[in-house]
Amino acid sequence: MPTTYDTIIIGAGIAGASLGAQLVSQGRVMILEMEKQPGYHSTGRSAAFFAPAYGNKVVRDITTASEPFFRRPPDNFTDVALLHPREALFVARQDQCESMSSLLTKTSHLRALDATRLTEKVPILDTNVLVSGAVDKTGGDLDVDAILQGFLRQFRSGGGELCLDSKVVQLKRTNDMWIVRTKNAEYKSATVVNAAGAWADSIAESAGLAGLGIKPLRRTVVLVDAPEDTDISDWPLTIDIDEQFYFKPDAGQLLISPADESPERPCDAQPDELDIAIAIERFQQVTVLQVQKINHSWAGLRSFAPDRSFVTGFDPRSTGFFWLAGQGGYGVQSSPALADIAAYLLTGSHQLMSREAIEDLVPSIAPDRLIN
Numbered sequence: 016m017p018t019t020y021d022t023i024i025i026g027a028g029i030a031g032a033s034l035g036a037q038l039v040s041q042g043r044v045m046i047l048e049m050e051k052q053p054g055y056h057s058t059g060r061s062a063a064f065f066a067p068a069y070g071n072k073v074v075r076d077i078t079t080a081s082e083p084f085f086r087r088p089p090d091n092f093t094d095v096a097l098l099h100p101r102e103a104l105f106v107a108r109q110d111q112c113e114s115m116s117s118l119l120t121k122t123s124h125l126r127a128l129d130a131t132r133l134t135e136k137v138p139i140l141d142t143n144v145l146v147s148g149a150v151d152k153t154g155g156d157l158d159v160d161a162i163l164q165g166f167l168r169q170f171r172s173g174g175g176e177l178c179l180d181s182k183v184v185q186l187k188r189t190n191d192m193w194i195v196r197t198k199n200a201e202y203k204s205a206t207v208v209n210a211a212g213a214w215a216d217s218i219a220e221s222a223g224l225a226g227l228g229i230k231p232l233r234r235t236v237v238l239v240d241a242p243e244d245t246d247i248s249d250w251p252l253t254i255d256i257d258e259q260f261y262f263k264p265d266a267g268q269l270l271i272s273p274a275d276e277s278p279e280r281p282c283d284a285q286p287d288e289l290d291i292a293i294a295i296e297r298f299q300q301v302t303v304l305q306v307q308k309i310n311h312s313w314a315g316l317r318s319f320a321p322d323r324s325f326v327t328g329f330d331p332r333s334t335g336f337f338w339l340a341g342q343g344g345y346g347v348q349s350s351p352a353l354a355d356i357a358a359y360l361l362t363g364s365h366q367l368m369s370r371e372a373i374e375d376l377v378p379s380i381a382p383d384r385l386i387n
């Protein structure tokens with residue numbers, strides 16, 4: 016007889032783990048993960064930044080609501096700091112002045128900087144190319160591994176079961192239950208949560224539902240040496256005002272991304288040589304540093320719904336099929352509050368946000384908006 020759960024979550028990335036941690040006190044919960052380790056895909060490949068000014072208003076609201084969790088996590092969640100302060104510095108060339116004015120108008124807490132002040136923040140910036148900047152002091156580096164492990168520890172200590180190397184291959188609804196089939200086992204569950212990241216639409220299809228148009232876009236990251244004899248640890252994350260590149264310190268090296276968004280099928284994403292070359296070219300166009308060699312590179316998938324808002328809620332086309340997908344480039348920084356919203360919709364319980372704040376956000380992230 017298949018084991019029966021109240022909820023089966025598909026995917027042990029940050030989405031599945033954060034929700035599992037919240038649901039475990041409400042019933043019997045299983046997380047099924049196809050890889051041999053949790054966080055192997057997008058979650059383990061992020062740039063690990065917390066940027067409350069990033070994304071559309073819905074994303075910004077949910078990210079902001081997550082901040083208190085990162086600053087004061089629950090007891091026994093972790094013994095390290097989850098959020099380390101780091102400024103974000105938006106930079107613009109002469110031809111990007113309009114973008115800079117528009118950002119400063121819509122984000123009142125940013126402080127404008129002229130070209131002469133840019134090199135006080137990041138000495139390698141080339142002020143022959145860059146003419147203005149804006150500093151956001153609200154950002155920081157996230158310890159993604161500590162966050163993921165903290166959620167999984169909460170989940171397991173509450174009695175949750177995590178089954179690795181368990182790819183979900185079929186989902187079938189009987190009268191009152193989902194039958195969830197993996198390559199080796201079969202489980203029953205009243206509710207299935209689709210937290211499968213880049214595979215979210217494929218999971219819906221295996222349940223007989225059309226996908227919602229959640230598209231994985233590949234993003235590349237390279238690590239290069241920092242300038243010699245320079246302490247870069249306090250440099251801000253420097254980001255092009257039109258998000259053509261960003262770079263930031265990463266454990267003594269410089270992490271650079273060309274901020275690429277290449278359409279990709281769900282897969283174990285690998286960096287493309289051309290994207291690596293573009294990363295270096297864009298970095299060198301705005302700095303005086305010549306990159307000698309690339310120490311490491313990787314790529315990951317950021318999966319977006321067409322309107323770039325999250326997809327969280329029950330699917331109205333089927334009983335007990337719940338979406339927690341479309342986290343795009345914001346899935347780590349928004350995870351505590353997005354899990355809180357999901358837990359509220361699934362069980363009525365919530366810990367981080369007020370019921371009013373949750374209800375205000377629900378229509379903007381509901382799957383219904385993407386179904387014709």
Ligand SMILES: Cc1cc2nc3c(=O)[nH]c(=O)nc-3n(C[C@H](O)[C@H](O)[C@H](O)COP(=O)(O)OP(=O)(O)OC[C@H]3O[C@@H](n4cnc5c(N)ncnc54)[C@H](O)[C@@H]3O)c2cc1C
Nearest residue numbers: 026028029030049056057058062064183212315346347348
């Ligand atoms: C280069 C890069 C930089 C980023 N930078 C940031 C950043 O600075 N800040 C930020 O907040 N976010 C950032 N992101 C985005 C963030 O990483 C994602 O939004 C987030 O990790 C998504 O989490 P997830 O759990 O939805 O997806 P994933 O981590 O991909 O987890 C989904 C899981 O589902 C599993 N799965 C899929 N299909 C099945 C199946 N059939 N059966 C069982 N399991 C299955 C997969 O194996 C996977 O482990 C970045 C992403 C990238 C790629």
